[in-house]
Amino acid sequence: MAAAAAEQQQFYLLLGNLLSPDNVVRKQAEETYENIPGQSKITFLLQAIRNTTAAEEARQMAAVLLRRLLSSAFDEVYPTLPSDVQTAIKSELLMIIQMETQSSMRKKVCDIAAELARNLIDEDGNNQWPEGLKFLFDSVSSQNGWTFHHVRPLGFISQVIAALLQTMEDQGNQRVQAHAAAALINFTEDCPKSLLIPYLDNLVKHLHSIMVLKLQELIQKGTKLVLEQVVTSIASVADTAEEKFVPYYDLFMPSLKHIVENAVQKELRLLRGKTIECISLIGLAVGKEKFMQDASDVMQLLLKTQTDFNDMEDDDPQISYMISAWARMCKILGKEFQQYLPVVMGPLMKTASIKPEVALLDTQDMENMSDDDGWEFVNLGDQQSFGIKTAGLEEKSTACQMLVCYAKELKEGFVEYTEQVVKLMVPLLKFYFHDDILQPLNTKPAESMPLLLECARVRGPEYLTQMWHFMCDALIKAIGTEPDSDVLSEIMHSFAKCIEVMGDGCLNNEHFEELGGILKAKLEEHFKNQELRQVKRQDEDYDEQVEESLQDEDDNDVYILTKVSDILHSIFSSYKEKVLPWFEQLLPLIVNLICPHRPWPDRQWGLCIFDDVIEHCSPASFKYAEYFLRPMLQYVCDNSPEVRQAAAYGLGVMAQYGGDNYRPFCTEALPLLVRVIQSADSKTKENVNATENCISAVGKIMKFKPDCVNVEEVLPHWLSWLPLHEDKEEAVQTFNYLCDLIESNHPIVLGPNNTNLPKIFSIIAEGEMHEAIKHEDPCAKRLANVVRQVQTSGGLWTECIAQLSPEQQAAIQELLNSA
Template sequence: FLFLSSKETEWMKVSGNLWEEDFMVIGETYENIPGQSKITFLLQAIRNTAAAEEARQMAAVLLRRLLSSAFEEVYPALSPDDQTSIKTGLLLIIQLETQSSMRKKICDIVAELARNLIDEDGNNQWPEVLKFLFDSVSSQNVGLHFAPGFQKKFHEKVIAALLQTMEDQGNQRVQAHAAAALINFTEDCPKSLLIPYLDNLVKHLHSTMVIKLQELIQKGTKLVLEQVVTSIASVADTAEEKFVPYYDLFMPSLKHIVENAVQKELRLLRGKTIECISLIGLAVGKEKFMQDASDVMQLLLKTQTDFSDLEDDDPQISYMISAWARMCKILGKEFQQYLPVVMGPLMKTASIKPEVALLDTQDMENMSDDDGWEFVNLGDQQSFGIKTAGLEEKATACQMLVCYAKELKEGFVEYTEQVVKLMVPLLKFYFHDDILLMQSSMPLLLECARVRGPEYLTQMWHFMCDALIKAIGTEPDSDVLSEIMHSFAKCIEVMGDGCLNNEHFEELGGILKGKLEEHFKNQELRQVKRQDEDYDEQVEESLQDEVITDCAKGATPRWLTCCLFLTQCPHRPWPDRQWGLCIFDDIVEHCSPSSFKYAEYFLRPMLQSVCDNSPEVRQAAAYGVGVMAQFGGDSYRPFCTEALPLLVRVIQSPDAKTKENVNATENCISAVGKIMKFKPDCVNVEEVLPHWLSWLPLHEDKEEAVHTFNYLCDLIESNNPVILGPNNSNLPRIFGIIADGEIHEAIKHEDPCTKRLANVVRQVQTSGGLWTECISQLNADQQAAIQELLNSA
């Protein structure tokens, strides 16, 4: 049962008759049957309604996890008849199952199987499940789970079905389920897919909201209204500026709810409405929202005034805290005037100290689950308990403090000292992962503090620095460790040269050397385990590169030995070699020309690795060549020339664009562009440019895509004859590249590059014949993408 999640394992521990006969039979038999037979075995156990409920639930949990962790090994090995039988059987069991928690687990199994049966192109290989979902959407017993890519393939049918079901005025619970499913759908739905349905969505949501608001006033029913308000927020959040025309339709009613829904039983509705208003404001922007900003702020301030009277579990608290942060994003510097009102309650919530206890087994058993305690067994006789009430609010409050520091910068300076004193001790707060991950606030707080001069800034850095280094040495969780390292690196960037002394370097070197040595030992163990046919290889734990990079500015022989060992040992596993290259990539990127004094350690391995068998290693090497061209200075010129044919070899290989190779290939394409842009005298640019243009656009690596599009704009804006072609004959091809980049979201609309690309299109738009020729060679999706680009920039 090693592949069970911690929650599922915990469920098994507390599920009552753990050692009941049926339970034991399932566990023992399951371990001794072949992989592909496990599916049918578990399905039979689920069907066996005569068995204990715990045993059936265990079988359901095991089946979902089997499909999640070993689908490719077990499902394709089944015969077509068996596959059909399993799919049909699962849909039948959902309809016959009467126990709600069991039905939920079976729905999870169906969702997992359906997700695996959608291929890479988004084609649904289980059409029966889609029909079943549409037929069942009016049933309150079936939940909708949307697999990745589902929205792109089935948006029209899903939206129509959900809107139709939302209008079932005879069944409140069905309406609420449909509204909840609409929230799930729109949250992950690309903006471009949602926009065509926006009018229809808004019409249905508004009419339903009006009806349900009347029902609230007349009958006190609120379930559907809560979900509808959240649906409106989700649609606005996805539609962004496209929601502006519908703003006046909703805002008066939403303000009315906040103003009047003051009864205790309406706290959740009021909180969700506050969230909705702030999300709509963020979506439509400051210019449109300002007409109501003053009223909304007064409503929030009134609630804030009563904040101390709210109970600890009042759902409005977390909604209020998040809403203030969104208002800060909307109002920008103008929000600073509200900080004296906001910061007191926010700091109070962020400073919540959890209640903990060490209890013997009998005391633990006497405590009710309703008390909100969670326990960890420390042995046969003792348990460590923590009361979780307030921890989510504490985490949200810490996130909001980060938001204020980021948005207000020097306007937040008055609060930096108290926030730093709160945040630094949280490096040792082990009770909540999201709170541990709040360390991104450290560099932001330093940036806020700059305005008070170098002495104040240095004092704050000294308060942080030792605690951060200690946390790097002691933090056991790899995700949290990465965040702390990233924060530490950003702090060093803010503080600049000289912020670390020799003792810091020595301590960091020792810590990271120890982590590398531990990693090498673990790698040896993993190499042994890889020989086991049942071993499911996971990506080895990762160190954040930024800290290593910044420490490399004071590199010691210990550092170089480690890096050299990683990059120059071809027998080592690919993650190790990728690791070493990433270290040197960052040395080049951050240390600029001065990095060349370490070139003897990495240049030859980096060039050799461009054509490595591992795509991850190729990607790291290609990225290194790109930063070498961009940041490396004159000493790197000969190596850029030497790298070019190696990069081209990778790009032109037959399998260059396969799923596993595409990221490495796109980094090679980007590196070629960077060589031409930053080291043009190293290559024959006129000869290479046509090839480079034929390789565009980049779809997967969004960061490198921006580099290539910016260089493309440079070339077009300078009227480069090779890029434009004779009589601008290449422009239709360029339009196709821009359109495909928009379709694949290869650039974000907030990036300045978007405006440059839109200006290129607008320039052509002014010459009628050329515009017609360019547009006529695009398909319908590409034409729509060009229009979307023009609308957004």
């Protein structure tokens, strides 16, 4: 007994050391903690959490560690525990929640229980902890405020909804009702649409009667807490149900408009803000057609609020709700929203321009500034921290997202504002503060750049070029310096899109020089990181957890590699062969990517880059054929479908754009492509895209290099492989070639006395059913014309249609109606 107590005492010391500001002490504590076996860890942590006499920090730390253990190592630890220990853990958690008096601690323990419950629901939705569910219902009724946030008990949806609605209708206690409504919001946000729909009618009618009741209470007694939560519950249900909410629209909209119109007192600002949010979410869910009956009323209410906007205090909760609601209204109304921009943009720009308070502090000062002051810190080492006051930053972040939304939705209708928005966004590319809430502050400015160029295009080339000059240097600098890989990939993607908008001539020699150096460094870093990971795999500490984090690093690196490929794609498609001398500095690195010993993503993206060289620089690309041709032919039969797809696409563009030098290789490629198409598993989900690229490549060889292959022999096989429906771009290429063959009355395609026409009809019908070709694409018109021509020849038409299934017949009719 004494030994156990001593061990627990040691554990408290360990928890204290885990919180130590001294790096050495903390690192030793972490190593000691890692070496404690799973069962002992859980026992110690639970005892620490239960011990109300222990230091608050130690208990909080224990709660964080237990939740982390259950989320990251559940499968390794929990199933190995004896069943009586598992039962004890479950009842212990529920007991602590009931006994705990300190609310932030209780929330942490609720989160642990939620994490455990989530892990105890199997893939079929069977719950292995029914008492947890019962406790959930009871605790909602007794104010214990369980969070639903990680629990999705799929098998119990009707029970959950019934229990929560019943509790919301418990008129005895406002706080319990509010808790139940909050739990319902968490639940519906997490619940898939298909699972919610069967319970929608019951749920919505209950919510409506509760809302009406609470609205009366507000008028009579001024109580608003439950009504705020109910309004958000309605918004959440509409957001999940989408168009299925249309039948209930008229039930809610009059009351919601009434709240916005009349809830004008200061203490009702939050209710009004949430109601504005609710109306706009319902509008987005039901769509323009249904919402239009109220759109102008709602816009007038919003405009009225907006005109009082300048009188609002900075901390008015309505501000952020208004900003988001305007953007949803823009999505609903589309181009018609443009007329409201003069009213909306002032406050939005003001919010987006909030300057954050920042400070450089030593560690002692940082500790004196508590979290409650709304400061967040990044440790810069050497006892220094960079602090930023997050108040207002969430609003700034939302405002940046909204500006992106307007640029995307309104395009040239947003041109008046492009200049001021660009001046606001470009400096934000240097905003080095990475945190979940602030992520949009780092990614949205980059995302806005190509959209703003699209908007500005309407003012002519000179205005567009000026705007691009303002962005370009900052984007290239940011690619070179941005430390966070998520933000970096967004900036790179955005830069590539900008080049596509601007086209040939948009980069000067200095830009090319700087960009070349940066891309070279990124590729070199890519190889170096791979080597470092291999070294770590040989380390004595190497285990599954280490492998998991190495895999994450690897995924990040590959994602950056895809963005290097994006940038090169946009440069090749804009500049064509002129850019090849510049590209030569990167050539050895790209050749290195496609070496046989490299992992498949390297080979895939290396091939994609060479695909662009062939497609956009042909026939000048043949100069580099010695580096990529052999690997490309070899990789068509690679084990990785992604590598096969990249190789097959390359062989297709080689036939289409390559000069005469490529002819012998087209002949050599054909049997390799056919081998892939005819392999037994070529149409499985993981293989189908690669296979369709092979089929398309065979078509391109016949179309563009017909004298390199025996077209008459290959055509019947090729027809039997059609249609393509997964890879939409290749489907269009393939259907266009089919139309060429039919329009030229090719005897093999049509067959003797047109006997192949029913087969051709079924190919066209299947393509239509799989939406392989958009109706606005000229190819759809060509296919419809083929069908119309047969329509005029009576008997043949009847014969073709008779051999189609009812679905195929409907698809042919749909094509005729729309193309």
